[in-house]
Amino acid sequence: MDWIFLGELTINGALTGLLYSLVAIGLVLIYKSSAVPNLAQGALTMMGAYVVLAFSHNLGWSLWISIPLAVVIMFFVGMGIERVALRRLAGRPIVMILMMTMGLDIFLRGTTLAIWGGTSRSMNLGVSYNPFFVGDMLLSRIHMVGAAVAIALFIGFMVFFRTRMGIRLRAISDDYLASWSVGISVERGVGLSWGLASIVAVATGVIWGEVQGVDQSLSILLLKGLTVAVLGGLDSIFGAIVAGIILGVLESVGSFYLDPIVGGGSRDLIVAGVLILTVMIRPHGLFGRHDIERI
Amino acid sequence: MAQNETRQDDMILSLNSIEVLYDSVLLAIKGVSIEVPRGGMIALLGSNGAGKSTTLKAISGLLKSERGKVSRGEIRFDGNLIGDFSPQDRVAMGICHVIEGRRVFEHLTPDENLDAAAPMSMSRSEMASEKERMYEYFPRLAERKSSQSGYLSGGEQQMLAIARALMTQPRLLMLDEPSLGLAPFLVTEIFGIIQRINKEEGLSVLLVEQNAIAALEIVSHGYLIENGRVVMHDTAEDLKKNSDIQEFYLGGGEGKNFHDIKHYSRRKRWLS
Numbered sequence: 001m002d003w004i005f006l007g008e009l010t011i012n013g014a015l016t017g018l019l020y021s022l023v024a025i026g027l028v029l030i031y032k033s034s035a036v037p038n039l040a041q042g043a044l045t046m047m048g049a050y051v052v053l054a055f056s057h058n059l060g061w062s063l064w065i066s067i068p069l070a071v072v073i074m075f076f077v078g079m080g081i082e083r084v085a086l087r088r089l090a091g092r093p094i095v096m097i098l099m100m101t102m103g104l105d106i107f108l109r110g111t112t113l114a115i116w117g118g119t120s121r122s123m124n125l126g127v128s129y130n131p132f133f134v135g136d137m138l139l140s141r142i143h144m145v146g147a148a149v150a151i152a153l154f155i156g157f158m159v160f161f162r163t164r165m166g167i168r169l170r171a172i173s174d175d176y177l178a179s180w181s182v183g184i185s186v187e188r189g190v191g192l193s194w195g196l197a198s199i200v201a202v203a204t205g206v207i208w209g210e211v212q213g214v215d216q217s218l219s220i221l222l223l224k225g226l227t228v229a230v231l232g233g234l235d236s237i238f239g240a241i242v243a244g245i246i247l248g249v250l251e252s253v254g255s256f257y258l259d260p261i262v263g264g265g266s267r268d269l270i271v272a273g274v275l276i277l278t279v280m281i282r283p284h285g286l287f288g289r290h291d292i293e294r295i
Numbered sequence: 296m297a298q299n300e301t302r303q304d305d306m307i308l309s310l311n312s313i314e315v316l317y318d319s320v321l322l323a324i325k326g327v328s329i330e331v332p333r334g335g336m337i338a339l340l341g342s343n344g345a346g347k348s349t350t351l352k353a354i355s356g357l358l359k360s361e362r363g364k365v366s367r368g369e370i371r372f373d374g375n376l377i378g379d380f381s382p383q384d385r386v387a388m389g390i391c392h393v394i395e396g397r398r399v400f401e402h403l404t405p406d407e408n409l410d411a412a413a414p415m416s417m418s419r420s421e422m423a424s425e426k427e428r429m430y431e432y433f434p435r436l437a438e439r440k441s442s443q444s445g446y447l448s449g450g451e452q453q454m455l456a457i458a459r460a461l462m463t464q465p466r467l468l469m470l471d472e473p474s475l476g477l478a479p480f481l482v483t484e485i486f487g488i489i490q491r492i493n494k495e496e497g498l499s500v501l502l503v504e505q506n507a508i509a510a511l512e513i514v515s516h517g518y519l520i521e522n523g524r525v526v527m528h529d530t531a532e533d534l535k536k537n538s539d540i541q542e543f544y545l546g547g548g549e550g551k552n553f554h555d556i557k558h559y560s561r562r563k564r565w566l567s
């Protein structure tokens with residue numbers, strides 16, 4: 001076996017995995033503050049990418065202006081989603097809210113398709129496509145940038161959830177009624193978490209848009225993100241990072257060995273296998289909280 | 296009239312013929328009127344399903360999350376009508392409701408539970424000294440302030456729920472069955488602390504209990520509510536002496552089963 005090649009597979013796998021973590025972090029943010037798995041995170045990611053392109057492509061503005069503008073706009077889109085679609089559902093069974101996020105996913109995909117059409121566009125971040133050499137190993141630069149963004153967001157949110165606002169969001173996810181009873185505005189807290197997740201969606205959309213182009217397929221990132229989030233534990237940002245790396249490496253190294261045997265397409269099988277096994281064996285994921293039995 | 300107004304001013308809370316509807320059809324309380332004097336301690340007693348929690352939720356505004364609404368009557372806090380205010384506004388005005396079942400934020404530490412309840416306007420140093428004050432009232436919490444709240448004992452969780460409510464700086468504290476499921480020595484300890492806070496800080500307290508024996512030891516007056524109606528209102532001393540109350544709360548062992556109470560309330564209505 002060629003050790004350099006295996007190392008390359010592993011490291012590029014880990015980097016790709018950290019890009020999945022980006023999607024997962026968005027999911028965890030909303031779950032951590034409202035206990036809802038947001039099935040629209042993939043579509044939000046795609047929308048984030050399109051909003052950036054609307055400025056950088058259609059208006060020809062620099063990315064340094066387009067991205068911050070998209071961040072602000074998407075923050076309010078996220079808050080708006082809570083206000084318009086979710087607020088009236090607060091306190092209803094989680095299934096209803098889950099169905100609502102699924103409806104949102106379909107709605108956002110339909111809207112972006114209607115506005116921007118189905119052809120793939122490029123993000124043109126300006127990151128070189130030449131590989132980066134570590135010894136004899138070839139690494140992808142855009143993946144390295146994306147991994148750095150994932151780590152930066154991870155650190156940022158770890159700090160945020162220790163602040164007073166962050167603690168309130170965690171309280172909300174624990175118990176809506178108890179939160180209301182001590183004067184916490186559950187509505188505003190959940191809105192904030194959607195706003196933050198939508199900001200993460202912009203970062204994710206920019207990176208993934210650069211990797212694979214901006215089109216409808218960005219919304220399918222939800223499946224990878226959800227798998228990573230479930231494996232890490234739906235409420236653990238640290239879990240999202242670790243699980244992203246694990247899934248990325250499994251996918252990259254696993255498919256290298258499996259593809260010749262099954263004739264290709266084993267990546268999806270590996271993702272499906274990880275999701276199914278996690279739910280069966282360890283439903284709260286690697287670092288997720290256990291539900292505490294009431295005494 | 297003038298006398299009536301001074302009386303109004305003495306009351307921090309007054310409910311006038313409150314009716315509550317759930318799901319627009321189920322009439323859960325039917326014309327409840329109660330008053331809590333400023334700095335006083337009042338008990339609202341009654342059996343399971345009588346409408347005690349519903350009454351508290353009408354006051355704190357938590358009804359809205361359960362598709363309930365006040366369909367008649369008025370609620371005044373400090374003389375002002377509060378019916379249109381959100382739960383957050385009512386907390387900011389000084390009403391705090393410790394809900395039934397000691398629902399602490401289980402995945403947060405006790406310290407974080409207190410942080411979460413501190414108003415955003417409270418400064419860091421103020422918050423720290425408020426928390427110190429809570430740990431002084433509830434030394435058991437201080438010992439466990441960094442463990443996960445979901446793993447505290449029932450008594451500790453109840454203390455945490457009360458301390459958390461006190462972090463909102465209430466002037467009226469409403470407690471929904473704090474003694475439920477707790478050993479008698481813990482009930483005594485917790486009620487003792489509530490009494491101490493009432494005396495030292497003039498905090499007004501509305502205590503909801505099925506455990507009439509314990510509650511009547513610390514309050515000045517009590518209301519008895521049955522089937523959504525107030526059926527009796529008297530001083531704690533007289534309620535304790537009342538032969539009917541003694542019959543089903545104080546006599547014959549536990550003696551607070553539902554059948555007895557039904558029997559009692561029927562008799563009471565014939566008598567009055």
Ligand SMILES: Nc1ncnc2c1ncn2[C@@H]1O[C@H](COP(=O)(O)OP(=O)(O)O)[C@@H](O)[C@H]1O
Binds near residue numbers: 343350
């Ligand atoms: N969320 C709700 N929806 C419909 N009915 C309710 C709800 N909560 C309470 N009730 C009904 O209202 C009545 C009073 O309940 P409650 O106030 O909880 O009584 P208590 O606290 O005295 O045990 C009961 O008949 C109960 O079934």
Ligand SMILES: [Mg+2]
Binds near residue numbers: 344347348471
């Ligand atoms: Mg009750």
